[in-house]
Amino acid sequence: MCRRRSRSPDPFSPDYATARQRFRVAAHGVGAELAHQPVDGRGPDGEALTIDVALMGARTPERAVVVSSGLHGVEGFIGSAIQLAWLRRLGGGAVAIPADTRVVLLHGLNPYGFAWRRRVNERNVDLNRNFLDAEESYRGVPPGYGLVHGLLNPPRPPDRLDAFPFRAGWAICRHGLQTVTTAVAAGQYDHPDGLFFGGLEPEESTRLVQAHYDDWIGTAATVVHLDLHSGLGRWGRAQLIVEPDQGAYINWYREAFRPVRTVLAGEDAPYAARGTMGTWLARRIGAARRCRTAVVEFGTYSQVRVLAALRAEQAVRRAGNQSSLRAVAVARTLMDCFCPNDRGWRQTTVQVGDRLVEQALAARVPR
Helix, strand or coil, rough: CCCCCCCCCCCCCCHHHHHHHHHHHHHHHCEEEEEEEEEEEECCCCCCEEEEEEECCCCCCEEEEEECCCCCHHHHHHHHHHHHHHHHHHCCCCCCCCCEEEEEEECCHHHHHHHHHCCCCCCCCHHHHHHCCCCCCCCCCCCCHHHHHHHCCCCCCCCCCCCCCHHHHHHHHHHHHHHHHHHHHHEEEECCCCECCCCCCCCCHHHHHHHHHHHHHHEEEEEEEEEEEEECCCCCEEEEEEEEHHHHHHHHHHHHCCCCCECCCCCCCCCCCCCCHHHHHHHHHHHCCCEEEEEEEEECCCCHHHHHHHHHHHHHHHHHCCCCHHHHHHHHHHHHHHCCCHHHHHHHHHHHHHHHHHHHHHCCCCC
């Protein structure tokens, strides 16, 4: 049965500092145990940056439901809105946490990117390419990367008549969509100033998650983790992306979260990335507990349009003039690609995200 959702103030925040404060207030209001993990760097107004963690529900849980936002910085605006909307419904009595369950909300896993409206952190690292296993090397590029490096990383900021969409289309026609998307987005470790750079070592946010995750989920024998993202897929549609390590459980995901589409990275989804948090969770947490983890993607614009925005923003950053009119316009475009200022899109995505959290709470992982 679908519960009626009462109206409440807009859960979308204008900036990181506001989103963090609203999250803290809402979490405190439902009696959550709050922790603030500081990270290096400052926000645009000199504010300290933190990963905020809210724990609620069972003290000695059998199950844990984890919902994380902002691993990709600017994508935190939609993730934070979903977390805030759910906390408000919890505070209003519209939802309840099962007695055997702990809920863990991880707010702003990349607070620098969230605050500065970038997808990466202060060292240009894509944190969802940074969770490599201990035996893996932070080196290498995906197959076919040489075909796209120059296309992705222009020597100067593109102008308004940039031919990138046509060049990208030609590359896809010539080499195939699978080859190009894998080369572009699977994660590279040899070009620190390039797009989708996975880092040279575990970043601070990565280390914090790895160090504290077991403490956050406590005694839980089963874990369901939803990591909230945006910018991939059809406008306003949600999809769950499951890492190959979780492929054996694909039917469980499809049943637990229907009617939202569930796809397997590298097969139904366009590519499988290296160093994802989901893969780390499946291997590290899944070694001792029954773990189900998925990325939730909310679609906005076409892949080429989103990639063009990322490419332009990266080029402007390399050029160093952040106050120019062009830089301001590029930043605005990037924000729109990951959190469109469209009432229908925002209402739909929050409603779907809220329902997914409820489904995660109801889902049971078999022994």
